[in-house]
Amino acid sequence: MGPDIQFVKRISYNGESQIYIPASSFKGALRSSASRIAESYGFKSCEEIRPERIREKHEKIGGICNVCELFGYPGSNLPSPLIFSDLLPTGPVETLALTRVRIDDRSMRTAEGALFSTEYIPPQCEFAGTIELINVPEEKTILLPLSLAELRLGRIGRGSGLIDLKIENADELDNVLKNTVWSNLLNELKEWLWNDYP
Numbered sequence: 635m636g637p638d639i640q641f642v643k644r645i646s647y648n649g650e651s652q653i654y655i656p657a658s659s660f661k662g663a664l665r666s667s668a669s670r671i672a673e674s675y676g677f678k679s680c681e682e683i684r685p686e687r688i689r690e691k692h693e694k695i696g697g698i699c700n701v702c703e704l705f706g707y708p709g710s711n712l713p714s715p716l717i718f719s720d721l722l723p724t725g726p727v728e729t730l731a732l733t734r735v736r737i738d739d740r741s742m743r744t745a746e747g748a749l750f751s752t753e754y755i756p757p758q759c760e761f762a763g764t765i766e767l768i769n770v771p772e773e774k775t776i777l778l779p780l781s782l783a784e785l786r787l788g789r790i791g792r793g794s795g796l797i798d799l800k801i802e803n804a805d806e807l808d809n810v811l812k813n814t815v816w817s818n819l820l821n822e823l824k825e826w827l828w829n830d831y832p
């Protein structure tokens with residue numbers, strides 16, 4: 635779980651705290667993945683995450699881009715066709731505190747007063763949730779599995795977090811993608827990628 639996906643602690647009525655990943659966190663991370671890969675697969679992307687700049691970018695490219703079409707965009711009066719649920723832990727989760735040193739990006743030296751502490755979720759904690767696709771045209775559906783694949787590959791080599799994911803209950807997606815070149819990708823996404831992660 636890298637810093638790209640924020641988790642939240644909430645306190646329930648009986649005083650126990652529950653850790654979960656809000657729908658908006660996961661959707662945001664997946665949207666960034668979609669922006670990164672969209673153009674390589676022939677989709678249009680405004681490559682913009684800052685809401686105030688999206689409209690400007692769309693004017694430049696002459697319309698709503700495919701990423702915004704799928705993930706929604708500010709000022710739209712239509713709901714996003716992708717509906718995410720919160721991701722809830724499938725078992726007990728303890729967070730660990732980790733003290734880190736902040737490095738100044740420009741000088742690559744330790745920044746002054748740079749010790750900071752973050753909480754993170756240790757590996758092998760599993761969260762589950764749903765993504766619904768509502769009225770997404772077939773040719774655009776593939777952007778979702780492509781983005782999921784990018785999300786779990788994207789952290790390689792950066793060392794700041796690792797996320798794995800898999801798709802379960804994908805019957806409907808199977809129906810859309812079977813007999814296309816994408817059925818293999820979907821099958822891969824039904825298995826963990828980081829099987830040997832200790």
Ligand SMILES: [Zn+2]
Pocket residue numbers: 679680681682688692698699700701702703707
């Ligand atoms: Zn856009």
